[in-house]
Amino acid sequence: MEPALKLLSDSGLKCEQTNFREDLSVFVCTAYVNENLEEIKHFVAEGGGLLIGGHAWWWAYTNPGQNVLTEFSGNKILTQMGLSLLPATIGGGSYKAPVPSQAVKDSYHFRHLLSRFAAHVTTDESP
Incomplete structure (x- = not known):
């Protein structure tokens, strides 16, 4: 330390x-x-x-x-x-940060999924 x-x-x-x-x-x-x-x-x-x-x-x-x-x-x-x-490691190199708007679409964040589900149920919209 x-x-x-x-x-x-x-x-x-x-x-x-x-x-x-x-x-x-x-x-x-x-x-x-x-x-x-x-x-x-x-x-x-x-x-x-x-x-x-x-x-x-x-x-x-x-x-x-x-x-x-x-x-x-x-x-x-x-x-x-x-x-x-x-416990895994990754190889050295450069890694690009995700585009924020795409990361939200691809994530499995519970609140985001709940919001999409509620929109689907209340407005009969498909995600």
Whole structure:
């Protein structure tokens, strides 16, 4: 965490190395944290910021036979927010960001699908 602390401090942010506390604006931690998982989830749900980093692929490699989605401590926090770290890696290279209007059409976001379904039911329109 020392390099992250230095980088953030050098950027002009007020930072301190500490354990999790409720009075923080943003909590920065690795994805390997096993303490205070419920408190961190509650902190974020109440509007606190979370900057978390780590490698699920490394965890999967060093913990064979365990499920990354359910056993990896980073995912125990992130899945509550609709995010998950996977054990796979991708090759190096450049990847284009999706066009936002197309990404919405292609996504499986529940609220978007519910809205489309409601429009179909109430106006007899096909999506």
